Amino acid sequence: QVRLQQSGPGLVKPSQTLSLTCAISGDTVSSNSAAWNWIRQSPSRGLEWLGRTYYRSKWFNDYGVSVKSRIAITADTSKNHFALQLQSVTPDDTAVYYCARDQGDIWTSKFDFWGQGLHVTVSS
Amino acid sequence: SSELTQDPPVSVALGQTVRITCQGDSLKTYYASWYQHKPGQAPVLLMFGKNNRPSGIPGRFSGSNSGITASLTITGAQAEDEADYYCNSRDTSGILFGGGTKLTVL
Numbered sequence: 001q002v003r004l005q006q007s008g009p010g011l012v013k014p015s016q017t018l019s020l021t022c023a024i025s026g027d028t029v030s031s032n033s034a035a036w037n038w039i040r041q042s043p044s045r046g047l048e049w050l051g052r053t054y055y056r057s058k059w060f061n062d063y064g065v066s067v068k069s070r071i072a073i074t075a076d077t078s079k080n081h082f083a084l085q086l087q088s089v090t091p092d093d094t095a096v097y098y099c100a101r102d103q104g105d106i107w108t109s110k111f112d113f114w115g116q117g118l119h120v121t122v123s124s
Numbered sequence: 125s126s127e128l129t130q131d132p133p134v135s136v137a138l139g140q141t142v143r144i145t146c147q148g149d150s151l152k153t154y155y156a157s158w159y160q161h162k163p164g165q166a167p168v169l170l171m172f173g174k175n176n177r178p179s180g181i182p183g184r185f186s187g188s189n190s191g192i193t194a195s196l197t198i199t200g201a202q203a204e205d206e207a208d209y210y211c212n213s214r215d216t217s218g219i220l221f222g223g224g225t226k227l228t229v230l
Contacts, residue, residue: 037219039221041161046208046210046221046222046223046224047159047161047167047210047212047221047224048221049212049218049219049220049221051218052218052219062217062218063218064218064219065217098166098167102219104157104172104173104214105173106214107153107154107155107173107214108154108155108157108172108173108213108214109154109157109172109212109213109214109219110157110169110172110173111157111159111167111169111212112169112178114166114167115166116166117165117166
C-alpha cells in the first residue's frame with residue numbers, strides 16, 4: 001500500500017518561501033510509471049494543481065500557470081521524497097496543501113494516493 | 125486557457141439519482157477523473173478513464189464521457205455522499221481541475 005506523509009510548517013510569513021516535503025512509502029519517487037504532484041485546496045479556488053515531478057530516464061517537471069514563476073518541485077531519491085518550494089508567498093497562498101501520486105496513463109490523470117494534507121497560513 | 129467547468133451546487137433526495145457534469149475542451153482528447161472531497165479529509169478517487177472505478181468505491185458511482193462533457197452519476201444517493209465533487213483531466217501542459225460541485229443529500 002502506498003502512503004504519502006507530508007511535513008512542513010503551518011505558518012509562513014508574507015514574501016517568504018513555503019517549503020513542504022512528501023515522504024513516500026510503498027513506491028519510489030523514481031518510478032517510471034508515476035508522477036508526484038502538489039495540489040492545494042482553498043474555499044475560493046477549490047482544488048488547484050501546482051505541479052509535478054517524474055522520472056522517465058531523466059527527471060521532468062511541469063508547473064501550473066498560476067504559480068509557474070515562483071515554484072520548484074524537487075525529488076530526493078536517497079530519502080524517497082519530493083518537495084515543494086513556493087517563493088514570495090502572499091495571504092492568497094493560504095490553503096490546504098496536498099501531495100498526490102498520479103498513476104494514470106497518457107489519456108487519464110489518476111490521483112490514486114494522497115497525503116494527509118497540511119493547512120498552511122500565510123500571515124505576519 | 126483551458127479550463128473545466130462544473131455545475132453549481134446540487135441537491136438530491138436520499139435514495140434518488142443525481143448526475144454532475146464537467147465540461148471542457150481538454151475532454152475531447154483526455155478522459156476525466158472524478159474525486160470526492162469531504163472537509164478535513166484528502167480527496168478520494170471515484171472514477172477514472174473510460175468508466176473505471178477503483179477497488180472499494182461503491183457501484184452506485186458511475187461515469188460517462190461524450191464530446192467535451194464528462195458526467196458522474198450517483199444512483200441511489202446515500203447520506204455519506206454529501207461532499208464536494210471535482211473532475212480533472214490532463215491537458216497539453218499539465219493537469220486541470222474543475223471548480224467543484226457541492227452535493228447536498230436531503
